[in-house]
Amino acid sequence: xxxxxxxxxxxxxxxxxxxxxxxxxxxxxxxxxxxxxxxxxxxxxxxxxxxxxxxxxxxxxxxxxxxxxxxxxxxxxxxxxxxxxxxxxxxxxxxxxxxxxxxxxxxxxxxxxxxxxxxxxxxxxxxxxxxxxxxxxxxxxxxxxxxxxxxxxxxxxxxxxxxxxxxxxxxxxxxxxxxxxxxxxxxxxxxxxxxxxxxxxxxxxxxxxxxxxxxxxxxxxxxxxxxxxxxxxxxxxxxxxxxxxxxxx
Amino acid sequence: xxxxxxxxxxxxxxxxxxxxxxxxxxxxxxxxxxxxxxxxxxxxxxxxxxxxxxxxxxxxxxxxxxxxxxxxxxxxxxxxxxxxxxxxxxxxxxxxxxxxxxxxxxxxxxxxxxxxxxxxxxxxxxxxxxxxxxxxxxxxxxxxxxxxxxxxxxxxxxxxxxxxxxxxxxxxxxxxxxxxxxxxxxxxxxxxxxxxxxxxxxxxxxxxxxxxxxxxxxxxxxxxxxxxxxxxxxxxxxxxxxxxxxxxxxxxxxxxxxxxxxxxxxxxxxxxxxxxxxxxxxxxxxxxxxxxxxxxxxxxxxxxxxxxxxxxxxxxxxxxxxxxxxxxxxxxxxxxxxxxxxxxxxxxxxxxxxxxxxxxxxxxxxxxxxxxxxxxxxxxxxxxxxxxxxxxxxxxxxxxxxxxxxxxxxxxxxxxxxxxxxxxxxxxxxxxxxxxxxxxxxxxxxxxxxxxxxxxxxxxxxxxxxxxxxxxxxxxxxxxxxxx
Numbered sequence: 001x002x003x004x005x006x007x008x009x010x011x012x013x014x015x016x017x018x019x020x021x022x023x024x025x026x027x028x029x030x031x032x033x034x035x036x037x038x039x040x041x042x043x044x045x046x047x048x049x050x051x052x053x054x055x056x057x058x059x060x061x062x063x064x065x066x067x068x069x070x071x072x073x074x075x076x077x078x079x080x081x082x083x084x085x086x087x088x089x090x091x092x093x094x095x096x097x098x099x100x101x102x103x104x105x106x107x108x109x110x111x112x113x114x115x116x117x118x119x120x121x122x123x124x125x126x127x128x129x130x131x132x133x134x135x136x137x138x139x140x141x142x143x144x145x146x147x148x149x150x151x152x153x154x155x156x157x158x159x160x161x162x163x164x165x166x167x168x169x170x171x172x173x174x175x176x177x178x179x180x181x182x183x184x185x186x187x188x189x190x191x192x193x194x195x196x197x198x199x200x201x202x203x204x205x206x207x208x209x210x211x212x213x214x215x216x217x218x219x220x221x222x223x224x225x226x227x228x229x230x231x232x233x234x235x236x237x238x239x240x241x242x243x244x245x246x247x248x249x
Numbered sequence: 250x251x252x253x254x255x256x257x258x259x260x261x262x263x264x265x266x267x268x269x270x271x272x273x274x275x276x277x278x279x280x281x282x283x284x285x286x287x288x289x290x291x292x293x294x295x296x297x298x299x300x301x302x303x304x305x306x307x308x309x310x311x312x313x314x315x316x317x318x319x320x321x322x323x324x325x326x327x328x329x330x331x332x333x334x335x336x337x338x339x340x341x342x343x344x345x346x347x348x349x350x351x352x353x354x355x356x357x358x359x360x361x362x363x364x365x366x367x368x369x370x371x372x373x374x375x376x377x378x379x380x381x382x383x384x385x386x387x388x389x390x391x392x393x394x395x396x397x398x399x400x401x402x403x404x405x406x407x408x409x410x411x412x413x414x415x416x417x418x419x420x421x422x423x424x425x426x427x428x429x430x431x432x433x434x435x436x437x438x439x440x441x442x443x444x445x446x447x448x449x450x451x452x453x454x455x456x457x458x459x460x461x462x463x464x465x466x467x468x469x470x471x472x473x474x475x476x477x478x479x480x481x482x483x484x485x486x487x488x489x490x491x492x493x494x495x496x497x498x499x500x501x502x503x504x505x506x507x508x509x510x511x512x513x514x515x516x517x518x519x520x521x522x523x524x525x526x527x528x529x530x531x532x533x534x535x536x537x538x539x540x541x542x543x544x545x546x547x548x549x550x551x552x553x554x555x556x557x558x559x560x561x562x563x564x565x566x567x568x569x570x571x572x573x574x575x576x577x578x579x580x581x582x583x584x585x586x587x588x589x590x591x592x593x594x595x596x597x598x599x600x601x602x603x604x605x606x607x608x609x610x611x612x613x614x615x616x617x618x619x620x621x622x623x624x625x626x627x628x629x630x631x632x633x634x635x636x637x638x639x640x641x642x643x644x645x646x647x648x649x650x651x652x653x654x655x656x657x658x659x660x661x662x663x664x665x666x667x668x669x670x671x672x673x674x675x676x677x678x679x680x681x682x683x684x685x686x687x688x689x690x691x692x693x694x695x696x697x698x699x700x701x702x703x704x705x706x707x708x709x710x711x712x713x714x715x716x717x718x719x720x721x722x723x724x725x726x727x728x729x730x731x732x733x
Contacts, residue, residue, distance in 0.1 A: 048688050051680065076690035088685040092703025098689075101699055106690035141703065158689065 001026045001197045002047075002067075002166055006058035009039075009046050016042040018222035019058065026165075027194040031208055032201045033233065034219035035241040040201045041085065043219070044170040047199075048082040049075050062166065076102075077109025079165030083155040083172055090142040095154065098142045099124055099161060106162060127160045131187050149180035156187040167191070168199045173207040185210030205237040220245045268525060271495030274360040274465050278384070281338035283468075287311060289337050290438050293385075296338060297407040297441075298346050300414060310427045310437035317431045323594040324623045324655060325563050327536065330501065337439045339466035340386035347408060353389045357381075361389075364492060365719075366461045377488075377715060378403055380460045384469060385441035392456060401454050401485075402447040406474055409445035416447055420478055424507035424544045424571070432503040432565075433540040440474035440505065448483040448514075457486050457713050462502075464493035464524070464535070470501040477507070479514035481547060486517040486713055491560070493525040497533045499562060504539045512547030512574065517555070519712055520568075521720055524560035526727075529618070531590025534562025541568035542598075545577035545606075553580040554597065555711040557720045559727040562591060567625065569598035572606035572634075579608040582708040584720075586701075586727045587620030587652070596626035596657075601637035601667070610641040613705045616652035617728055623655040630667040637667045645675040646704050648697065648728065698725030 002024045009017040016039045024030050034040050046053045047060065049072035060067040067075060090098065104114040115123070128138065131153050143151050152172055159167055169188065173181055188211050192198070200211055208216070208230065216233055218226040218241070226232065226244055236244055281292045290311050294304040319330075341354060350368065361368050361381055368381055368389045378392035380403065387405030396403045402413060410417050427437045444460040464471050479485050493500065502524060508516050518541075527534025537560075543552035554568040564587075570579025581597035599608035608628065616622040622645065630637045645654035656673050678700055686696035702709065702721050712720055 048684075050684050050688075072684070072687040073690050073692050076688055082688050084685065084688075086681075088679070088681045090682060090685075090700055090703055092706035093699055098699070101695070102686075102689035102691055105692065105695060109690060162689075 001063060002199075003061040004058070005061075007046070007055065007060065008057035009042055010054050010056050011042060011052060015056070016222055017046070020219070020223055022217060022224060024197045024199060026197050028214045029192060029198040029200060029211065031213040031216045031233070032199060032219050033203070033205070033216060033236060036203070038219045039222045040203075040219055041170060044082055044168050044201055047168055048072055048080060073105065074109060076162075077106045081159050081162055081164035081167045083159055083167065083169045085171040085174055087143050087151045087155055089144045091144055093142050094139055095142050096121070096124065096138045099158065102158070103161060124157075124161060127157055130190070131157050131160070132183060133157050148175035149177070152176060152180065152184050153187070156184055160187065160191060165195065166197050166199070168201065170201045171203060172200070173202055173204065181207065182210060205233040208233045218244055268495060270364060270492035270523065271525060272363070273494045274356060276354065276356050276465075277342040278339050278466055279342045280336045280466070280469070283336055284333040285335075285337055285439070293338050293439055293441060296340070297410070299407070299410055302414075302418070303410050306422070306427070307438050310434050311439075313428050314431070314434040314438055317428070317434055319431050323565050323625070324621060325565060325592040325594050327499070327563055330536070334468070335501065336466065336469040337472070338441055339384040339469045341383065341388065344386050344388065346411075350389055350391065357383060357388050360463070360465075361461065364461065364463065366490070377457045377459055380405060380444045382442050382444075382460060382462045382473060384464060384466045384471060387442045387444075396454070396456065399452055399455060400449040401452060402445065403458055404445055406443045406445040406476060407441075409476075413445070413447070416478065417445070417476070420507070420509055421476060422507075424509060424542050425505050425540050430540060432538040433505050436472045436474060436503050436505045436540070440472045443473035443475040443504070445475070446477040446485060446487065448479045448485045450480045451482045453483065454485040457488060457715065459488040459490065462489065462491040464500060464502065467496060468498065468500070470503065473502075473504040475504070475506040477516060477518070478509045479511065479516050481511045482513040484515045486519070488519040488521070488713060488716055490521045490523065492523050493535055495525055495528075495533065499534060499536055501536050501538065504541075506539070506541040506568075508543035508552055510543065510545050510547060510550035510552050510577075513549050514547060515551040515553075516543060517553045518543070518568070519716065520556040520558070521716060521723065522556065522558045522560050522564070523723060526560045526591050527562040527589070529589045531562070534591070535560065537561035537564045537566060539566040541566065542571065543569070543579070544571045545574050545579060547577070548574040548603070549576045550574050551578040551580075553582070553711070555582040555708065556584070557708070557712070557723065558583070558585040558593060558595060559723050564593040564595050566595045567597055569600065570608065571600045571602065572608065572637075573602045575603040576605045577603055578606070581610045581612070582711045583612045584615070584705045584708045584724070585613070585622055585624075586615045586724065587617070587622040588727055589618040589620060591620045593621070594623040594625055596624045598627040599629070599639060601628075601630040601634040601639070604633070604635040606634055606637045608639045610639070610643070611707055612643045613708055614645045614654055615648070615701055615704070615728070616645070616654050617648035619651045621653045621655070623657060625657045627659040628661075628669055630662040630664050630669070632663045634664050635666050637664065639669045641671045643671070643673040644704070646701065647675065647677045694725070694729055697728055701725070701728060
């Protein structure tokens with residue numbers, strides 16, 4: 001589904017990703033681990049198409065198409081979803097209003113019929129209940145005054161609502177206590193599906209106790225330096241990034 | 250442009266093309282001779298079949314105007330206006346002084362239908378009565394009879410001058426004096442039409458009243474005059490809309506609106522101003538130089554202004570409240586959007602004269618392109634205004650790096666018990682907000698419209714429901730082409 005080859009990415013003239021290779025098949029969950037400054041967030045942004053992130057070499061192929069050439073909203077319509085580390089606040093726009101606008105924008109982008117307000121409301125309410133997203137949160141302005149846990153639960157709610165083909169979770173565990181982490185992980189696990197690929201980006205091994213990946217890649221200095229099964233996470237936890245990076249060199 | 254971005258653009262465009270009201274109605278017009286003189290004033294007055302007292306009032310204003318200077322303190326720039334190079338009266342030929350709806354020229358009915366304002370009472374928005382002003386003349390007024398049943402007078406002001414001279418004499422020019430300012434005095438001399446409303450004691454007006462102003466003729470100025478009187482304990486909600494054809498020339502619109510609220514009365518006045526703003530290079534557009542003022546003359550009266558200003562090349566407008574009655578309340582809710590080369594200098598004045606008077610100002614200014622947007626507001630508390638209170642919140646949103654937002658508050662208090670609060674913020678649409686929206690599938694322009702609508706929400710909520718949705722769309726359309 002996703003094929004990244006020799007990817008070089010610069011941000012503000014500085015090269016952050018330096019020849020990254022990665023491939024994920026449908027139905028699989030891969031994890032990217034790495035120390036601070038290794039390029040984890042850059043990878044998530046370049047996949048989502050954030051302005052200011054430039055591919056200087058290499059390619060990203062998504063379901064046979066050149067992902068790098070698509071504007072971000074088209075990627076979203078084609079099923080790319082990025083659960084963000086820091087979800088933004090939009091004052092004055094209710095969460096429900098935002099969900100409806102986004103869902104229908106994606107449907108339009110795919111040439112599908114838009115859903116009416118009642119249709120969206122029903123779908124959202126059903127999904128919200130399982131993620132402990134309250135009716136009150138849906139009525140409040142998007143992410144305004146939400147706690148860290150509420151913001152992350154809302155990201156997972158959106159993921160569940162939009163039903164993406166490729167879901168990227170950028171440090172979804174950051175700022176969560178253990179109960180919130182469990183709830184979010186349950187939400188993610190419920191979305192595991194043979195037609196869906198997931199890329200879980202995390203700094204700590206902790207999240208991977210709850211979301212067990214098929215494969216783990218260690219990112220350091222803009223490249224994948226080690227790969228393995230789920231046991232690699234435990235090795236990392238024991239040895240630390242420095243040792244693994246050194247071993248790989 | 251990518252196909253998704255193009256799709257989004259089309260969607261936004263489908264809501265309304267850049268300026269969908271830019272067409273011209275081809276209809277035979279009768280005009281006054283070009284230029285401005287005593288003869289022009291007499292011509293207008295004669296056309297309206299006015300009594301001598303009205304003509305004298307106009308002539309007095311015209312003489313004073315000759316001695317006045319155009320104000321230059323606003324933060325707007327424009328070439329000198331040649332007042333002799335314009336028409337001051339233009340009306341469809343053979344418009345009688347009074348006509349019923351079925352006598353109205355079908356071309357005019359068609360024009361208003363195209364503008365989304367069907368004048369046929371069966372097709373009209375339920376619960377909204379309309380006075381349709383076309384250049385210098387009111388061409389139709391709906392639901393007049395129905396309103397008459399409860400004693401509400403809703404008619405063109407030229408008709409009121411003929412039919413209700415005592416009411417007009419009693420109130421005209423008492424809120425905005427004839428010599429108030431250069432543009433108001435010009436208006437007093439040559440005003441052509443506008444709306445007159447009188448709501449009798451204790452009556453809650455059963456419908457929304459509205460006036461739709463349309464400039465159609467070229468090289469013609471529009472000088473509307475509106476007078477609304479809410480007698481003791483009454484309530485009325487009034488809305489005005491305005492559009493004009495796309496033209497390379499600048500046209501002058503100099504209106505005067507006077508509101509009088511007697512004891513315990515409430516007037517809610519809303520404006521959706523969408524005059525042609527000029528093109529993306531700043532060519533053409535309306536000069537909107539307007540004086541609007543409300544007098545809370547009675548105790549516990551209330552006047553509330555809500556405005557959505559998206560059009561006009563230049564906006565110079567300060568809807569104000571004189572809080573004369575004890576316990577009276579003044580409100581001003583404003584959204585001013587300036588895109589491309591538009592200039593807006595707008596705000597309000599709250600003049601606290603009575604005890605326990607309260608005022609509230611919520612202003613949202615949005616600047617994009619190369620536009621300049623100024624909030625200018627005055628809060629004055631006079632010596633006898635014990636326990637007066639004001640709250641002002643003034644937020645500016647910038648889109649792109651070439652526009653400007655300016656806030657100019659004047660605060661004066663001569664009573665130590667006054668409480669005046671002023672909050673102001675300036676922000677930009679953040680890159681991360683935009684990226685978040687795009688990542689969730691919204692196109693650039695849709696995302697901007699969503700964020701801006703959120704920014705304006707407090708004000709949009711004040712509009713009558715029938716118009717709030719239109720206004721939201723308008724906010725999006727006005728900012729087309731402002732990003733990327």
